[in-house]
Amino acid sequence: MSRCTAIKASGERCRGRAIEGSEWCWNHDPARAAEHRRNGSRGGHRAGRGRPLTELREAKRLLRDLADRVIAGDVDKGNAAIGAQVLNVYLRAVSVEMRLKEQTELEDRIAQLETYAGHNDSGRRTWRA
Numbered sequence: 001m002s003r004c005t006a007i008k009a010s011g012e013r014c015r016g017r018a019i020e021g022s023e024w025c026w027n028h029d030p031a032r033a034a035e036h037r038r039n040g041s042r043g044g045h046r047a048g049r050g051r052p053l054t055e056l057r058e059a060k061r062l063l064r065d066l067a068d069r070v071i072a073g074d075v076d077k078g079n080a081a082i083g084a085q086v087l088n089v090y091l092r093a094v095s096v097e098m099r100l101k102e103q104t105e106l107e108d109r110i111a112q113l114e115t116y117a118g119h120n121d122s123g124r125r126t127w128r129a
Contacts, residue, residue, distance in 0.1 A: 002017070002018040002023070003016070004016040004017065004018050004023070004025035004028055005023045005024065006024055006028035014027075014028055016028070038108065052094055052098050055090075055094050056091070059087055059090060059091050059094075063084065066083055066087075
């Protein structure tokens, strides 16, 4: 079994096993670049890895901290209310961003299914040889 010939961003050679008949592993094979992008676009949609989860955690931490400071009397209730409103707008923006990404992903998947099923842009079935 041969080793992948790709060089990682760190400058280190990939330790993965090359795909049979190829010089690259599954992760570095240029023929699979579109598949990698498609799979990568799913990150964070269901509170998995990625930026949306990190942003949600940070917003929750800030809200918890703000609540604790209001209860302790360290922050004026009016200022706390404005801060909470700003964080609410921020959370709404994150939510809209996540839904937009999910919708884009679904549109891409539908287009792929239509291509696989042999439909053209007009919705009519085409016959492949």
